[in-house]
Amino acid sequence: xxxxxxxxxxxxxxxxxxxxxxxxxxxxxxxxxxxxxxxxxxxxxxxxxxxxxxxxxxxxxxxxxxxxxxxxxxxxxxxxxxxxxxxxxxxxxxxxxxxxxxxxxxxxxxxxxxxxxxxxxxxxxxxxxxxxxxxxxxxxxxxxxxxxxxxxxxxxxxxxxxxxxxxxxxxxxxxxxxxxxxxxxxxxxxxxxxxxxxxxxxxxxxxxxxxxxxxxxxxxxxxxxxxxxxxxxxxxxxxxxxxxxxxxxxxxxxxxxxxxxxxxxxxxxxxxxxxxxxxxxxxxxxxxxxxxxxxxxxxxxxxxxxxxxxxxxxxxxxxxxxxxxxxxxxxxxxx
Amino acid sequence: xxxxxxxxxxxxxxxxxxxxxxxxxxxxxxxxxxxxxxxxxxxxxxxxxxxxxxxxxxxxxxxxxxxxxxxxxxxxxxxxxxxxxxxxxxxxxxxxxxxxxxxxxxxxxxxxxxxxxxxxxxxxxxxxxxxxxxxxxxxxxxxxxxxxxxxxxxxxxxxxxxxxxxxxxxxxxxxxxxxxxxxxxxxxxxxxxxxxxxxxxxxxxxxxxxxxxxxxxxxxxxxxxxxxxxxxxxxxxxxxxxxxxxxxxxxxxxxxxxxxxxxxxxxxxxxxxxxxxxxxxxxxxxxxxxxxxxxxxxxxxxxxxxxxxxxxxxxxxxxxxxxxxxxxxxxxxxx
Numbered sequence: 001x002x003x004x005x006x007x008x009x010x011x012x013x014x015x016x017x018x019x020x021x022x023x024x025x026x027x028x029x030x031x032x033x034x035x036x037x038x039x040x041x042x043x044x045x046x047x048x049x050x051x052x053x054x055x056x057x058x059x060x061x062x063x064x065x066x067x068x069x070x071x072x073x074x075x076x077x078x079x080x081x082x083x084x085x086x087x088x089x090x091x092x093x094x095x096x097x098x099x100x101x102x103x104x105x106x107x108x109x110x111x112x113x114x115x116x117x118x119x120x121x122x123x124x125x126x127x128x129x130x131x132x133x134x135x136x137x138x139x140x141x142x143x144x145x146x147x148x149x150x151x152x153x154x155x156x157x158x159x160x161x162x163x164x165x166x167x168x169x170x171x172x173x174x175x176x177x178x179x180x181x182x183x184x185x186x187x188x189x190x191x192x193x194x195x196x197x198x199x200x201x202x203x204x205x206x207x208x209x210x211x212x213x214x215x216x217x218x219x220x221x222x223x224x225x226x227x228x229x230x231x232x233x234x235x236x237x238x239x240x241x242x243x244x245x246x247x248x249x250x251x252x253x254x255x256x257x258x259x260x261x262x263x264x265x266x267x268x269x270x271x272x273x274x275x276x277x278x279x280x281x282x283x284x285x286x287x288x289x290x291x292x293x294x295x296x297x298x299x300x301x302x303x304x305x306x307x308x309x310x311x312x313x314x315x316x317x318x319x320x321x322x323x324x325x326x327x328x329x330x331x332x333x334x335x
Numbered sequence: 336x337x338x339x340x341x342x343x344x345x346x347x348x349x350x351x352x353x354x355x356x357x358x359x360x361x362x363x364x365x366x367x368x369x370x371x372x373x374x375x376x377x378x379x380x381x382x383x384x385x386x387x388x389x390x391x392x393x394x395x396x397x398x399x400x401x402x403x404x405x406x407x408x409x410x411x412x413x414x415x416x417x418x419x420x421x422x423x424x425x426x427x428x429x430x431x432x433x434x435x436x437x438x439x440x441x442x443x444x445x446x447x448x449x450x451x452x453x454x455x456x457x458x459x460x461x462x463x464x465x466x467x468x469x470x471x472x473x474x475x476x477x478x479x480x481x482x483x484x485x486x487x488x489x490x491x492x493x494x495x496x497x498x499x500x501x502x503x504x505x506x507x508x509x510x511x512x513x514x515x516x517x518x519x520x521x522x523x524x525x526x527x528x529x530x531x532x533x534x535x536x537x538x539x540x541x542x543x544x545x546x547x548x549x550x551x552x553x554x555x556x557x558x559x560x561x562x563x564x565x566x567x568x569x570x571x572x573x574x575x576x577x578x579x580x581x582x583x584x585x586x587x588x589x590x591x592x593x594x595x596x597x598x599x600x601x602x603x604x605x606x607x608x609x610x611x612x613x614x615x616x617x618x619x620x621x622x623x624x625x626x627x628x629x630x631x632x633x634x635x636x637x638x639x640x641x642x643x644x645x646x647x648x649x650x651x652x653x654x655x656x657x658x659x660x661x662x663x664x665x666x667x668x669x670x
Contacts, residue, residue, distance in 0.1 A: 058434040058656055061396035091426040099393040117426070321393055
């Protein structure tokens, strides 16, 4: 039921892949041997996933999914969140649902019976802490737009969308419907570009969304910025989007991040980290930190600093879900 | 097929729970609230497991099982190993099978179709690094003795048995059959007592196995030693078993360990650890280290030292499967 007074029930509602990460350390030689796209995300089918899993060392399973990771971070910092994503009726689906609900996130998308299985992402982590992701989308690619809870979308201050999920057809249609619902309710839409290959395939859609003024907050890394704008020069890329999206946030790995919002610009250096163990989720948690400030009306600088603190926490351990008390880390940093 | 020349194909073959650990940090308050047996292992049924999982924070899944953990350590140190244990035809079963095979352990027990699901152990890790385990045995309790590969048992230098698995009927019968097969082939039998509650229920069986001279290497912690012998005094407990088992290994948590073998006695202090994160698997990896030396004919002192090094590695991170290079750590310690 829509809130009669239109006051938001959620800070952020996200639509994303409902995915369990299967992570194992590996040497660079294995990346070469398996001809993997080092540092990137590649979609694989069930056979491909099986082949890679067979080649993988002993692994650990930790819930993941880009937007879900972002919500886990937001929730840890006290934001009210809801997640929309498709799991199958299987054990990994139970794991995903448990882990997201256990941090206080509403997750009511009905389980999908029958095959395919819940999505998993096989992540090879090399000694340089770089993650190489191979995703079997499984149930996650079947998110029927007709089951979308438009009232829940309308009840959230921000709708957060994961670019990865623009690739499969059903979730793309669901996200389009969600954008409409958010717009009708006067809510903001945040979008993360996710990965260069998604832009290669759907860049026209993304540019159209931007031109139509449907994206309020855009998250990208420097490579995605270049792919989207066609500008290899970082500043030229920023300039190409400035004014077209009210808030633009661009991360640059170890070189920190830049945000431009309503004519103001802020920059932040990367937070120092004792040992970088696994970079999985760095961008997701940067977005979490940024949004945690944004929903509170914090300054652009502070939003970036929050992002940097959260990203630093996530890369200091395996897995893309926070382990330390993010609220405490942020409070300590912001003083 | 038995080896015609009787030379062992495996250093160690183990029978144990085929189990996936579901681990989450928690505060002591939750242990109290859920009335859990802190520091111990408790068997729970499917409903109990569901209730505890619902109360648990976000978790990570890592393959476990006491004897399987021991083999993973042994394999990491170069020993040839095989595992016998029952998984169901489900995703957690695939995870368990993958992880154990990925470290080079032979695992050929046929998957069990239909319910119950693969065993899982819900592990609550408190800030003192103590683990509180709640095991849903699932498929693991159905290990039909008639499917036991007696030839594989006969082909291993040591048969290693997990006391936990003495509790359910089918695996107990399978283990009795395995002891016979090992004896007939002139192999050694190692046994870990696992947990006081197992001794409370099956102490008479264990004492009979010992009296009948069927156990060559016995692993216990100081609490289990007391429960088995009825002697509260540590030295009295040792004395009660000395001479009855050719090799007795007793761990004492932070106080190190003692071994008595053929009239000789050795002691070792616990290895210093930077930060104790999670004590799950400490005993399992101590046994791995000890046996890795034993199969090579190393001195009693060195066997204990190997055990202490492996236990120290496992308690420095989450999960009961080794993450660092155990062979390197042992080599460094033994010089």
